[in-house]
Structure formats: C-alpha cells, structure tokens
Amino acid sequence: MHNPPYLERIRKLQKRLGQSGSDAVIVASAANFFYFTGVWIEAHERLLALVVQREETPVVIAPDLHRGELDAVGLDTVYWRDGEDAAALLARKLTAAQSVVVDEEWPSGHLLGLMRHLPDVRWSGGASLLGALRQVKDGYELDRIRDSAAVLNRVMESFAPLIREGRSEAELLEELLALWKREGIRELSFDPTVAAGANGANPHHSPGASIVRKGDFVIVDTGGKLNRYCSDMTRTFSVGEPSEEQRAVYELVKEAHLAGIAAVRPGVTLSEVDGIVRGVIEAGGYGAYFIHRTGHGLGIDVHEEPAVQGGNAQPIEPGMVFSIEPGIYVPGKFGVRIEDIVIVTEDGCESVNGSVAKDLIVLG
Ligand SMILES: [Mn+2]
Numbered sequence: 001m002h003n004p005p006y007l008e009r010i011r012k013l014q015k016r017l018g019q020s021g022s023d024a025v026i027v028a029s030a031a032n033f034f035y036f037t038g039v040w041i042e043a044h045e046r047l048l049a050l051v052v053q054r055e056e057t058p059v060v061i062a063p064d065l066h067r068g069e070l071d072a073v074g075l076d077t078v079y080w081r082d083g084e085d086a087a088a089l090l091a092r093k094l095t096a097a098q099s100v101v102v103d104e105e106w107p108s109g110h111l112l113g114l115m116r117h118l119p120d121v122r123w124s125g126g127a128s129l130l131g132a133l134r135q136v137k138d139g140y141e142l143d144r145i146r147d148s149a150a151v152l153n154r155v156m157e158s159f160a161p162l163i164r165e166g167r168s169e170a171e172l173l174e175e176l177l178a179l180w181k182r183e184g185i186r187e188l189s190f191d192p193t194v195a196a197g198a199n200g201a202n203p204h205h206s207p208g209a210s211i212v213r214k215g216d217f218v219i220v221d222t223g224g225k226l227n228r229y230c231s232d233m234t235r236t237f238s239v240g241e242p243s244e245e246q247r248a249v250y251e252l253v254k255e256a257h258l259a260g261i262a263a264v265r266p267g268v269t270l271s272e273v274d275g276i277v278r279g280v281i282e283a284g285g286y287g288a289y290f291i292h293r294t295g296h297g298l299g300i301d302v303h304e305e306p307a308v309q310g311g312n313a314q315p316i317e318p319g320m321v322f323s324i325e326p327g328i329y330v331p332g333k334f335g336v337r338i339e340d341i342v343i344v345t346e347d348g349c350e351s352v353n354g355s356v357a358k359d360l361i362v363l364g
Helices: 006-020 030-037 064-073 086-093 108-117 127-134 139-162 169-182 197-201 244-263 270-283
Strands: 024-027 049-053 059-063 076-080 099-102 122-125 193-196 216-222 233-239 295-297 304-308 321-324 327-330 334-337 340-344 349-351
Touching: 006 024, 006 030, 006 049, 006 127, 024 030, 024 127, 030 049, 030 127, 049 086, 059 064, 059 086, 064 076, 076 086, 086 108, 127 304, 139 169, 139 216, 139 233, 139 321, 139 340, 169 193, 169 216, 193 197, 197 216, 197 327, 197 334, 216 334, 233 244, 233 334, 244 270, 244 321, 244 327, 244 334, 244 340, 270 304, 270 321, 304 321
Parallel strands: 024 099, 059 076, 099 122
Antiparallel strands: 024 049, 049 059, 193 216, 216 233, 295 304, 295 321, 321 340, 327 334, 340 349
16 A cells, blocks of 8 residues: 655645635635645534645644644644634644635634635635545555455445345344444445335435335445545345336446446546436437436545536546446336446546446345
8 A cells, every 4th residue: 555645735735726726725624625735524513624725835823632633744834722712723834815715614603714814705616626636546546446446345235145035124224233233333435325116216225114015126326445545336136026117217228327437538528428428318218217417526525526416527537436327217116226436547437336246136
C-alpha cells in the first residue's frame, strides 16, 4: 500500500483554485478533509476547516480536542477551545481574500458566522472544484476501491443462497449484516435494500416484514466501507421460476447494464452512456419504468461526482469511478436492478464487481 499523495492533492487544488479565479477554498466535510489530510474527523457542531489559498501555506482550523489526531499530519494548525470564536480565527486567515470557495457540505451555521466577520467577501460553492478533483482517482484510491469491492463480492456471493421462500426481508437483512460483520466491516456505505416481490418496484425500499414468496424477484443492494472507501453493488435473484415477463425484464436490464459497461471509455460523455443504457430499455418498451439516472460516482462517499445522467456533457476520463445500475420498476409487481462499480481505464473500463454472476439465478 503506497502512501496517499496528500500534499500533491492540495497542490492540485491550489492550481485549480488559481484557474477558477478565486483566492481561497474552505475544505470542511469529513470526506473532503480526509481526502486532503488522511484524517477522518466528524466535527459536528464544532468548526473544522482546511483553508487552502493560491499562494499561502495551507492551514487547518480545528477543535483542540482533535490535537492528537492532527499533530501528525504536518500541516500548520490553529487549535481553538470550546467557548472561543472559531469563525473569528478562520476569518483572520482570510483577510486578504476577496473571493472564497466554500465546501457545500459545511454546516451553514459556520458559514453564516464567517460571513459576519467577512462582509465584503464574494462566496461561491465548492462542488465543481472539490468534486472535479475527487472524481478522478489516483492509484492509491483505485486500490482501496478494489479492496473494498472484493469484500462486497464475497458478501454478495455468501448472501445469495440464504434467500429462500418463507423468509422475511428483515430476517434476510440480519443475515446480510452478519456477513458484513464477519468480514470485519463495521460501517456500511448505506442501509442495505432487500426488496421482495412488489417491494422491488421501490428503488430504495427498506427491508420489513414482507415474506419472500415463490416466484418473487428479490433485489439486494448493499455496500460497505473498507479503509474509508465505499463499495456498492446490486443483484436481483429469482426465488422459484420467474414469469415470462419477469424473465424478459431481467434480460432487458442485463442487456442495458452490459451495453453501459461496453460504452464506457475515455472521451465518451457521461450523458452518452446514460443515453445508451436508457435506449436499450426504451427499445424494450420499459422506458417509463426506468425512473433514475444510470449511475453515480463512488469513492470516499457512496454518492459523489460524476453523475451518469442525461445532461452531463463531461467526457469520461481514466481514473473515474462510477456505477452502471439500470433498473426497471413495475409498480405493484416487481423490480429488477443490476449494478456494478466500474473504474475507467485508458481504453475502456474494469468492473470491480464483475466476478459476481449477472445471469439470472433461480434460487430454490
Ligand atoms: Mn449505487
């Protein structure tokens, strides 16, 4: 495991800041702060910020109680104690700035406090600056994403045989959580979906008392975090023989998913990939039932840049990581979704979940 290039990431941010014409950027969300420092801090109501300016040395403003975690980072740090005006400390670092980019995940209370100290600054959102940087992963991150996916691949393969007629979604969820725990994963990317039968028509169904019945499709969507990097995959299983319509819809989603993966390569736009995937489902007559975008970026956050959706004219670049997850949701009947995370390579993409079967599995 080579070391993450934190300082190089900060230098890249400074360069982009220069191109943007702004003077400073406030990095504040736990994920963004981690990306640039390697330290994960959930500061909640206490102000924590990494201030990066074009020329000056970056500086961290942090609650004193995190001193032990931050001393090793090697960045200039100003610590503050409960009762002090942290926004005033931060403002003092920005006296020369006219235009400041702000992490959009920063609690608005902190920004409002800072704005009172700096009434003449022009503020703008940091999504494009920070998101654009994080969406192209370096080699260290790609290895972490592969490692994280490898655990998920094992979990999904162990979980599938546990899905049986007569079991409730909630029972199955408990088994799924136990598999994650057995792998040593304590934090998941999101609350898993286990959706049986008609519940599968809701893309974010929360597992409940519904019982799996013969002829049900069961959608399983789960992911965990390893070394702070997320995984995310969806598979749809059939419990007993599916109907003709179920089988046809499954094949259509699979075809769309595979067409999406085949379309991913540098230079193609994200909107074009969404169009290709959507085109397959529309041609099959189910366009109205594909009710979400084709995919989302993944890394430290389970949903980050880039969005694989219509209107996103960004060209795909090597190192981008995102999901290809078409679904068809037939209200009152069933749903199908197949999702892999792909890493964009020089001439195509590598699916980190590709080893987990996508042909329809009929469970007993
Ligand atoms: Mn996903």
